[in-house]
Amino acid sequence: MSESAEKSGMRMAELSRRSELSVPTIKYYLREGLLQPGRRTSVNQAVYDRTHLERLRLIGALTSVAGLPLAKVRAVVDAVDGQASEVEAMGVVQDALIDEAEADDTAASAILDRAITARGWHCAKSSPAYRAAVKAVAMLTAENLTPILDRLDAYVEAAEDVGRTDLDAISDADSLEERIRGVVLGSVLRRPLLEALVLLAQQHFAQDLTRSEES
Amino acid sequence: MSESAEKSGMRMAELSRRSELSVPTIKYYLREGLLQPGRRTSVNQAVYDRTHLERLRLIGALTSVAGLPLAKVRAVVDAVDGQASEVEAMGVVQDALIDEAEADDTAASAILDRAITARGWHCAKSSPAYRAAVKAVAMLTAENLTPILDRLDAYVEAAEDVGRTDLDAISDADSLEERIRGVVLGSVLRRPLLEALVLLAQQHFAQDLTRSEES
DNA sequence: CTTAATAGGTAGCTGAACTATCCATAATAG
C-alpha cells in the first residue's frame, strides 16, 4: 500500500516507476548531483517525495527537450536550488541554452547595434546572448546572406514581441519556488513551441508562393 | 603556386587549409558520403574545387550551428544535390531541424488548431512541424504552464511575422543552385539569430521589470 | 631520385550518458 500516489513519501522503486526512469539512471543522477538525495531513514535506506519527482521531470525537460548536456543541467538545477529571483533564474537558463562563443567581429556588432538601438533596447554587450547574436550576424555576413540581414529589423521586432510575451507570462504563483519553476520550464518549453510555429507559418506562406507561381 | 586562391582546382592539402578542417576529417566526410568525391586524375589522386569548399562550410553550419547529427546532414546535402525547388529544400531542412516525435494528444491538438485557424493558416497536420507544435503544447499543458498557453495567440502572431520574413528573404539569385543554398543556409543560420534576439529582448524587458520593482 | 603528399582502408580514441554487477544492509512476505 506504500505504492499509492496519495502520500508523498516513496522509495526508489516507486520513484523509478513514476518518473519512468530506470533505477540505475536515477542512481546516476544522484551521483552526478542532479537529483537531491532523499531523506535518510537508515544506513542504506532513503525516502523521496514530490520534489524529487519534479526535479526528475525538470531534468528530463532540460535534456530531452532542450538537449542540454548534464553539466549545464547541473548549473540550472543549482540555480533553482539557490533560490535566486525569477529574473536571475531566467538569466541562468539563458546562459545554459546558449552555446558559448567569443565574438570579436566589430562589423557584425555594428550591424546588430544599429538594429537594436533603433528599437531602444538596453542589453548587456557582455552577455552570452549578445555574443551569440553577433556570432549569428557574422555568420550570415560571411555566407553573404544579405536578404536576411536586410530584414534584421523585422526579426528584431518579432523577437521583441516574443520577449515581451515571455516576461508577461511569468506566473503569479504563490510561492517563489513555483514561479522559478515556471520561468525555467517556460524558457525551455517555449523555444520548441515558437520554432515549430515559425515552421508552420513558413508552410502557410510557402503554399501561397507555390499557388501564385502555378497560376 | 598551385596554392593560390585564384584557380578553383586544389588538392587535399589546400582544401584542408582553406576549410580549416583536418585532412582525416575531410576523408571521413568523404567516406560518409557528406562531401562529394573530387575529380579523379589518377588512381590515387583527385582535385577539388569551390563546390567542395562550399559543401564543407554547409556541413559546418549544419553540425556546429544547427547541431545536427551527420545522418541528418546527409539527408540535407542529398536534397541539395537532388536539385529540388527552393520550397522543397526548405521542407527537407525543416524536417532535419525538428527532432521527430509522435503526437497523438487530441487536447493539445485542439488548442493548437484554435490558435492557428484563428490566423487563417493552412498547414499539413501530418508534417513534423505540426507534430512538434502539438508536442510542445502537450508538454506545456502537462507542466501546467497556463501563462504561456494563454498567450499562444501572441506567439502565433510573432511566428507569422518571422515565417513571412523568412519566405520574403528567399534570395532572387540567378541560379537555382544559389537560391537553394540561400534557403538552406538561411534556415539554419536564422534560428540562432532569432533565438539570441529573443533573449536580448527578454533582457531589455527584464530591466524594466527590475527597475519598476525597485522604485 | 629522393622526399612528401595522396586515396583508401582498418583500427583506435574520446567524451557523454548511461548500464551492469557487486556488496552489505534493510524491508518484507510467508
Next chain:
DNA sequence: CTATTATGGATAGTTCAGCTACCTATTAAG
C-alpha cells in the same frame, strides 16, 4: 523467523557519435 527482494553505494563496462591514427601502394614535386 527466515527466505526473498529491495536499497544505497561503489566500480567497471557499454554504446554511440564523431573523429583520429596508422598503414600501404601510388603519385607528385623538387
